[in-house]
Amino acid sequence: MSLLKKGDTVQVISGEDKGKTGSVLVVDRENDRVTVQGVNLVYKHLRRSQKHPQGGRIQVEASVHISNVMLVGKDGAPTRARMAADGDGKRKRTSVKGGAPI
Numbered sequence: 168m169s170l171l172k173k174g175d176t177v178q179v180i181s182g183e184d185k186g187k188t189g190s191v192l193v194v195d196r197e198n199d200r201v202t203v204q205g206v207n208l209v210y211k212h213l214r215r216s217q218k219h220p221q222g223g224r225i226q227v228e229a230s231v232h233i234s235n236v237m238l239v240g241k242d243g244a245p246t247r248a249r250m251a252a253d254g255d256g257k258r259k260r261t262s263v264k265g266g267a268p269i
Contacts, residue, residue, distance in 0.1 A: 170248045177236040178245045200230035
């Protein structure tokens with residue numbers, strides 16, 4: 168189960184873009200993949216059309232496997248997350264390192 172949500176800040180922990188941080192744009196829970204802003208850029212070739220009369224190629228973010236990213240906590244350090252109940256009995260994401268809410 169993934170604890171990542173759209174808008175979370177994550178750090179890439181393996182692969183070509185190791186060490187880069189970015190915001191999560193899309194979470195694909197079915198295939199365990201996430202798309203992160205500015206990470207795993209690939210070229211998409213465009214056919215000529217009315218919108219793009221010259222055609223060409225653009226850079227877009229491709230998805231990466233969810234195991235290759237780690238959530239960045241409020242302190243700015245990457246951390247694993249778990250679900251824990253707070254005082255009211257509501258389930259919230261907390262940091263494994265310090266137990267602080269994310």
